[in-house]
Amino acid sequence: MTKITEKLTTRTLERLARNLADGDEAWDADLAGYHVRAGKRGLSLRVSYYNSVGKRRVLTLGRYGDLTAAQGRNDAREALGVIAQGGDPRALLEKAREDAEHRERQTLRAYLSGPYTAFQNRAKDGKGTLRRIEKDFTDWLDRPMSSLDRAAVERWQADQEAVDKPRSFATLKRSYDALQGLLAHAVERRVISEHPLLRVKLQKPALTEEELAEQGAERRYLEPEEVDALFAGLEAYQEQRRAERRNSRQHGRSYLPDLDHAIYVDHVNPWILLMYFTGFRPGDLFGLRWEHTNLTFKTVRKVIEKSAHKRPEPQTFPLSGAATKVLKAWHRQQGEPKSGLVFPSPVNGRRLSQTAMQRPWATVRKLGGLPEGLQLYALRHNFASQLVMAGADLLAVSRLMAHSSIETTIKFYAHLSPDHTRDLVEAFARKAPGGDVGEAEERGVV
Known part of the structure; x- marks a missing residue:
């Protein structure tokens, strides 16, 4: 095989890339050891040398195309400089690669x-x-x-x-x-070459039924006629269940308990009434236990489930007389338990599912003639709205609603507060001469 020796310029490399047969080499006329070798993937720019123990070594600088002729020549000069000082450029490169691999493997x-x-x-x-x-x-x-x-x-x-x-x-x-x-x-710090999770984000979970209800429910209060309809619907629900039970007992299922004399036919009535009178979220009613209640002092003390990750300590909520009356009646009907869920599943005794009240609420709503789109969660919004419209302090309402911050209360309910600011500016104006304007004069009536 004829040894080809010529200066490896861009023009030379372009020609060699077309004509040099696979496996053949061409050596640079100026830099001893610098050469190219033809292969199936093109020309490899290389440096051949002997290390300190006399062993021939070949350092591959890169492939022509990835490196220009000028870059290849410059890298060859640097490698030959290392060799001239007794170093081994290939060993240094291998060590650098090992160090990089070690860093990539760092746990x-x-x-x-x-x-x-x-x-x-x-x-x-x-x-x-x-x-x-x-x-x-x-x-x-x-x-x-x-x-x-x-x-x-x-x-x-x-x-x-x-x-x-x-x-x-x-x-x-x-x-x-x-x-x-x-x-x-x-x-x-260049310990790893790239961020392995740079564009990887956590997937937001689907909203729960309660969260969907909260987002979908219009934040409004119930009109007086709607409150009447709610209580009428609850009573109609009770009567419907009693009639169904009487029918069942008359047709071969006499073993079923008589509901005609029961205060509550099931958990639905006291559950909805308690939400109406306390504004509790559905999840907190599902998780309410008798250990959380103090019927003597009319309080509920429990950890609020929605904010438990931020505030794991229990919070105390006062119960109105109406709410206490509901709980006491349900407590007696349940056999006055000292512990356990206040509203256990009638099927398995465990906690009710998140969707357990959807069908009963639809029935109560229909029987009472309430708007079809009225969400159960509206009872919570009504609780807060009525308190604010009655002049309750927003901070107190925020605590009763177990909001994580008062900003939430202000955002959704502050607009319902009585306009005390108008009373203030009117009181100020009346102190000025001519400031006491009569009602008739204010309307323009002389």
């Missing part, structure tokens, strides 16, 4: 306990962030950071939501954001 635990701990120790709540990542991503601690992917995140979120007491989406997102911060820090 979440190693980075969390090492560089990221040093970084977070300077932050205000850095220790809390470190604890959150370690606690919430325990199963990932021994995985290389670069191996994390979308599938892992989706499995993690599904597992977190499948536990008996799933945490809220906001809580999961705080933990995930903390992990995202760690990975971004690792990229910035």
Whole structure:
């Protein structure tokens, strides 16, 4: 095979790329050891040399096209400079690759306990962030950071939501954001080459039936005739169930309890009445236990389920005389239990499902002649609205509604407050000369 030697310029490389046979080489006339080798994928720019122990080595600089002729020549000069000083450029390159691979294999635990701990120790709540990542991503601690992917995140979120007491989406997102911060820090420090979860987001869960009802329900109060219709519907529901029971007992099912003398035919009437008189969310009524109630002091003390992740301590709510009367009657009817759910499922005794009141409410609404679109959640809005219109302090209403902040109360109910500001400016104006304007004069009547 004839050895080709000529200066490897752009023109030369273009010609060699067309004509040099696979496996053949062409050597540069100026730089000893710098050459190209033809292959199926084009020309490889290479440097041939002998290391310190006399072993021939070949360093591949790259492929022509990825590198220009000028870049190849410059890289060859740098490699030959390392060789001239007794170094081995290929060994250095291999070491750099090994270091990069080692960094890519660095586990979440190693980075969390090492560089990221040093970084977070300077932050205000850095220790809390470190604890959150370690606690919430325990199963990932021994995985290389670069191996994390979308599938892992989706499995993690599904597992977190499948536990008996799933945490809220906001809580999961705080933990995930903390992990995202760690990975971004690792990229910035060039420990990993790229952020493996850069465009991976948590999936927002579907709204529960209660949340859908809350969003879909118009925040309005009940008109007086609607309140009358509500109570008429509840009474009609009771009578309908009693009639159904009498019919069943007369047709071979005499073993069923007589409902004619029962105060409540089932849980529906006291459940709806309690929501009307307290404004409790459906979830808190489903989870209400006799241990939460004090019928002597007329209070309910329980953790509010919707905000339990932010405020895990129980809150105390006063009960009106009407609400207490409902609970006492239901308590007697249930055999005066000291513990257990106030409204257990009549089927299995466990907690009612989130949709358990949809059908009964539709029946009550129809029997009472209430608007078809009136949501059960409107009873909660009515409770707050009526209090505000009666002049109740917004802070007190916020507490009774168990809102996470008074801003929620202000946002939805402040417009219903009596306009005391007009009384104030009128009182001020009356103190000025001629400020006491009579009603007839104000209307323009002389």
